[in-house]
Amino acid sequence: MNLWEAMTGSDLTREWKAFEARAEALPADYRAAWEEIKVHLFPYSDFTGRNLMPILDGALGLLEETASGGRSVRQVLGDDFEGFCAELAGGERARSYRDRWREQLNRNVVRKVGRLGG
Structure with missing residues (x-):
């Protein structure tokens, strides 16, 4: 990545376009x-x-691998997508943008x- 791409x-x-192209190849339940x-x-994103x-x-x-294995998405991820994503982002210590703004x-x-006062 050069400076121009970063800016x-x-x-x-x-x-992002590559992610979306990969996701289009997934079965419908995996796309959802x-x-x-x-x-x-x-x-949990930063500014960029x-x-x-x-x-x-x-x-x-993970979705691509499990889809090719024939397992259902619920077997792999469960029903708690929010909890799954929080764990991916860092679990209990993960800070959302709201946490960062509150601290600021x-x-x-x-x-x-x-x-x-002083």
């Missing part, structure tokens, strides 16, 4: 699971989404209150 995000666009995984993983690309690649690889807001409030 414009064109590398992410290319990678892929859509659910994307929805539940996006809250780069941190999710390896996770999404691994999740899609708290730091700013503490800094402002410190200026007023």
